[in-house]
Amino acid sequence: xxxxxxxxxxxxxxxxxxxxxxxxxxxxxxxxxxxxxxxxxxxxxxxxxxxxxxxxxxxxxxxxxxxxxxxxxxxxxxxxxxxxxxxxxxxxxxxxxxxxxxxxxxxxxxxxxxxxxxxxxxxxxxxxxxxxxxxxxxxxxxxxxxxxxxxxxxxxxxxxxxxxxxxxxxxxxxxxxxxxxxxxxxxxxxxxxxxxxxxxxxxxxxxxxxxxxxxxxxxxxxxxxxxxxxxxxxxxxxxxxxxxxxxxxxxxxxxxxxxxxxxxxxx
Amino acid sequence: xxxxxxxxxxxxxxxxxxxxxxxxxxxxxxxxxxxxxxxxxxxxxxxxxxxxxxxxxxxxxxxxxxxxxxxxxxxxxxxxxxxxxxxxxxxxxxxxxxxxxxxxxxxxxxxxxxxxxxxxxxxxxxxxxxxxxxxxxxxxxxxxxxxxxxxxxxxxxxxxxxxxxxxxxxxxxxxxxxxxxxxxxxxxxxxxxxxxxxxxxxxxxxxxxxxxxxxxxxxxxxxxxxxxxxxxxxxxxxxxxxxxxxxxxxxxxxxxxxxxxxxxxxxxxxxxxxxxxxxxxxxxxxxxxxxxxxxxxxxxxxxxxxxxxxxxxxxxxxxxxxxxxxxxxxxxxxxxxxxxxxx
Numbered sequence: 104x105x106x107x108x109x110x111x112x113x114x115x116x117x118x119x120x121x122x123x124x125x126x127x128x129x130x131x132x133x134x135x136x137x138x139x140x141x142x143x144x145x146x147x148x149x150x151x152x153x154x155x156x157x158x159x160x161x162x163x164x165x166x167x168x169x170x171x172x173x174x175x176x177x178x179x180x181x182x183x184x185x186x187x188x189x190x191x192x193x194x195x196x197x198x199x200x201x202x203x204x205x206x207x208x209x210x211x212x213x214x215x216x217x218x219x220x221x222x223x224x225x226x227x228x229x230x231x232x233x234x235x236x237x238x239x240x241x242x243x244x245x246x247x248x249x250x251x252x253x254x255x256x257x258x259x260x261x262x263x264x265x266x267x268x269x270x271x272x273x274x275x276x277x278x279x280x281x282x283x284x285x286x287x288x289x290x291x292x293x294x295x296x297x298x299x300x301x302x303x304x305x306x307x308x309x310x311x312x313x314x315x316x317x318x319x320x321x322x323x324x325x326x327x328x329x330x331x332x333x334x335x336x337x338x339x340x341x342x343x344x345x346x347x348x349x350x351x352x353x354x355x356x357x358x359x360x361x362x363x364x365x366x367x368x369x370x
Numbered sequence: 371x372x373x374x375x376x377x378x379x380x381x382x383x384x385x386x387x388x389x390x391x392x393x394x395x396x397x398x399x400x401x402x403x404x405x406x407x408x409x410x411x412x413x414x415x416x417x418x419x420x421x422x423x424x425x426x427x428x429x430x431x432x433x434x435x436x437x438x439x440x441x442x443x444x445x446x447x448x449x450x451x452x453x454x455x456x457x458x459x460x461x462x463x464x465x466x467x468x469x470x471x472x473x474x475x476x477x478x479x480x481x482x483x484x485x486x487x488x489x490x491x492x493x494x495x496x497x498x499x500x501x502x503x504x505x506x507x508x509x510x511x512x513x514x515x516x517x518x519x520x521x522x523x524x525x526x527x528x529x530x531x532x533x534x535x536x537x538x539x540x541x542x543x544x545x546x547x548x549x550x551x552x553x554x555x556x557x558x559x560x561x562x563x564x565x566x567x568x569x570x571x572x573x574x575x576x577x578x579x580x581x582x583x584x585x586x587x588x589x590x591x592x593x594x595x596x597x598x599x600x601x602x603x604x605x606x607x608x609x610x611x612x613x614x615x616x617x618x619x620x621x622x623x624x625x626x627x628x629x630x631x632x633x634x635x636x637x638x639x640x641x642x643x644x645x646x647x648x649x650x651x652x653x654x655x656x657x658x659x660x661x662x663x664x665x666x667x668x669x670x671x672x673x674x675x676x677x678x679x680x681x682x683x684x685x686x687x688x689x690x691x692x693x694x695x696x697x698x699x700x701x702x703x704x705x706x707x708x709x710x711x712x713x
Contacts, residue, residue, distance in 0.1 A: 153603055179605025186599065192456045193595055193650035198372060203593045207605025213588065213653060214375050259604070 106131040106263065106295055107152060112161035114147055121147050123320030124161070129312075131262070134289045135297045136306035136327070139316030140340050145299040146187070148316065149265045152297070153182050165263075179207035183259035185252045185266040194239040197251050201226055204259035226258035229284055231277070245272035253281060257288075264288075266298040270305075278302070282309045304354045307331050315339060328353065373651050381654060385661035392665040393438060396672040397430050401679035435570055436561055436629055437671040437685070438664035441636055443577045443626040444468075445663020447619035448637020449655055450584060453591040454612055455523055458642065459700060462623045463634035465523075466530035467504045471620075471627035473534045474500025476541050491628070494573070498624040504530060505616050535632075560684035561630050561671065573625045580622040581660045587615055588653030595650070633667070633686045635693020640666055642700065 105128035112125045121144035129135060137145050150156040151163055154170040163170040165181060173181070183204070204226075205219040215223075227233040230250040240248060249272050256264055264285070270278040286309050288294045300306055306313055307327040315323040315330050317339045323330050333346035336355055343366035344357040358366040398406060402425060408415075409422040444462060451460040451467075462468045478496035485492050511526035584591075590611045593601045598608055626633070640663040641655060648654055667685065670692075674683040 155599060155602060175602050175607055176605040179603060182603065184600075184603040189596070189600070191596075192458065193453075193645065195592070195595075195650050199592070199651060200596075202372065203589075203596070203604055206589050206593060210589075210605070213586065215372060220372065 105129055106166060107297075108162070108164040109151075110162045110164075112151060112158045112163060114144070114151060114156065114158050116147075120320050122151075122158075122316075122322075125320075125322055126161075127314060127324055129295060129297065131295050132289060132293045133295055133312060134286065134310045135312045135314060136310040137297060137299045137314045137316065138301070138303060138306055138331075140318055143316040143318050144320075145316055146267050148314070149184070149267055149297065149299060153184050153265060154178055176207050176210065179259065179261070181261055182263045182265055183256035183261040185249075185256045185264075185269045187267045187271070189240075189248065189252065191240040194241060196237050196239055197232055197243070197254075198223060198227070198236040200240055200251055201232075201255045201258050204255045204257075207259075222260060223254075223258050226254040229257060230254040231280065246274060246277060249273060250277065250281070253284075262293070263295045264297070266296070268299050268301065270300065270302065278305065285309070303331055303336065307352050307354065331355065373653055378654055378657075381648065382657050382661070385658050385665075389438065389661045389665045389668075392668050393434050396434055396668050397426060399672045400425070400430060400675055401682075432570060433561060433671065434668055435574070437668045439570065439574050439577050440561075440626040440630045440633060441640075441663040441665070441667025441670075442581060442660040443622035443663075444633060444636040445640035445659040445666070446581050446584060446637075446656055447623045448663075449641045449652065449659050450591065450615050450619040451637070452641060453595045453652060454615060456595055456597060457523065459524060459638070459697065460527075461635060461637035462501075462619070463632060463637065464531070464697070465504070465508050465527035466534060467501050467508070467527075467620060467623050468627050468632050468634070469531050469534035469538065470504025470507075471497040471501035471624040472632050473538055473541075474498070474503075474624070475628050476538050480541060480545060491569075494625055494628045497628040498621055501620040501624040501627070502617065504534070505620050509616075560674075560682070560686065573629070577622050577625055580618050581656065583618055584615065585653065585656045587611065587618075588651070588656060591615065591652040591656075592650075595652075631684070631686065634690050635697060636663055636667055636689055638700075639689075639693050639696050642696075 107129035109125055109127050112122055113120070114122045121142075125148075137148055139145050147156060151158055152165070152170065154163075154173060154175075157171055165173070165178075170178070201223045202215055202219065205215055205222065208219075224233070227236050230253050232247065232250050232254050235243065235247065240251065243251065249269055253266070253269055256266070266285075270281050273281065282305055285296050285298070289296055298306075298310070310327055312324065313327045313330040315335065317323075323335065323339075331353065333344065333353075333355055336346075337343050340357075342357045342359070344355050345364065345366065346353055346355045348354070358364055398404065404422040404425050408420065409426040411420060411423070413423050413427075414420055447467070448461045451462060451465055452458055455465075474496040475493045477500075478492045483492035483496065508523065508526045508530055511522070511530075590601075590606050593604050593606050594608070594611065594615075596604075601608055641659045644655055644658045644662055648658055667689070670688040671685045674685040674688050677683055677688075
């Protein structure tokens with residue numbers, strides 16, 4: 104059985120259907136990209152996986168068990184989550200924030216041990232956040248803060264990582280760094296990664312599988328070469344563009360009515 | 371720098387020392403001048419009752435201890451409400467929890483309940499029920515007005531507070547006229563007169579246990595202040611933790627209210643000041659706020675005792691006059707930095 108199984112999952116917000124009969128299985132040690140237009144249910148998909156939302160119909164199984172049957176402490180040992188935007192209320196420092204990932208391992212302990220401190224240092228190092236480890240979250244840029252939350256997910260040391268647009272605020276260098284880091288963790292530590300992104304080209308370069316969610320609850324899944332085909336992208340996103348090839352992988356540049364290069368007229 | 375047990379203990383001892391100094395100092399302040407030297411000579415000097423000793427031990431000591439218990443309880447529950455509601459402006463008074471507790475005690479008084487169980491008076495039990503009821507009410511109104519809306523909750527608290535204060539006023543107006551003045555004073559927050567230490571012991575122990583319990587929840591509160599979604603994925607059992615923390619905060623608030631009426635803003639000023647100095651980590655914010663809150667209210671009470679001597683000002687007047695402007699400053703500051711709900 105796969106690590107994560109979804110069978111006929113249907114979900115609606117106030118009768119506004121988002122996901123319709125979605126079935127997929129995520130093998131352990133795979134790297135998935137979840138892509139799709141705004142409002143197509145990408146974040147909803149992640150929230151269903153981590154038990155934050157319950158499907159209206161269908162099943163979500165994680166590690167052979169219904170996702171809703173786990174206690175939050177058990178689930179925290181399997182899935183870690185990086186969410187989109189976060190507004191800090193109190194002035195917790197970067198290090199304090201990342202340290203919170205260690206809580207579930209020993210809920211009764213009031214203080215962290217050396218193992219926790221080492222794990223947090225490693226996560227800070229890997230995400231390039233060690234230099235501002237003692238600064239409060241509120242004094243970081245959006246991109247720096249995103250890296251802190253990725254560090255927190257790493258420090259949680261779970262077999263599965265869920266990330267909701269983790270690179271949306273990052274500069275090119277850090278985007279590549281995060282993708283490299285995730286790929287490295289997939290290869291070296293056998294992690295399973297599901298990542299929501301709008302960057303189809305990076306998804307094609309790094310991911311093994313793509314889940315493309317359409318606006319009407321339709322979905323496509325498979326290797327990026329098949330799913331991220333220009334015809335498919337144009338019909339789902341409602342945008343035209345140019346598809347080319349670098350070496351083996353395709354890339355897609357969206358083009359509009361007034362862009363300097365015009366979209367290919369064929370499709 | 372992460373918190374270690376060593377520096378936590380050091381900081382708690384430091385704040386404890388400060389509290390002891392403040393309490394000792396305020397024992398000597400009052401409408402009547404007493405001499406410490408004379409007071410320390412015992413209950414009688416050569417057969418004559420020592421009035422300085424009487425004042426120190428039977429009047430001021432219980433009162434200073436009472437102020438410390440109330441201050442610690444209110445500051446601590448302020449911290450808890452702020453963490454769970456993710457709102458630095460929350461406080462048991464602003465959220466209406468204090469007036470809920472007050473309503474409970476007034477009803478107990480009017481019904482003539484006088485029983486006690488394990489050192490807890492009917493007043494305290496009724497006030498606890500009132501406090502818990504209000505927490506539940508404000509929480510569910512806040513939930514209806516929006517899942518994460520900070521403003522919804524604050525407004526719910528303000529309205530509940532106004533409503534309950536009005537009901538308290540109504541109940542005290544239909545009560546006997548001579549009781550009116552007392553309830554008015556009580557509403558403004560003033561300490562009941564105590565001539566013995568014994569009723570303080572049970573409550574003092576409960577408040578202390580409550581604070582220790584909340585301190586043990588420190589890590590959970592840290593994580594909860596990042597919001598329920600994050601807390602869940604970090605492994606916090608949200609419903610249980612919120613229930614325990616709210617219950618415990620309501621319990622110590624109701625003990626404070628049953629002794630002192632509605633003393634406002636302690637739960638707001640103190641945690642904020644402590645956070646500025648010592649940072650937001652709840653494992654240290656809770657014990658330090660308790661100790662500093664105790665010291666703050668002991669001082670406020672000393673001011674209330676001497677400012678219009680020989681008359682006495684309700685201590686709630688002192689805290690509200692310092693806390694009100696403080697609240698406004700914070701409100702202006704935070705409306706600039708916090709997203710009030712969703713854009």
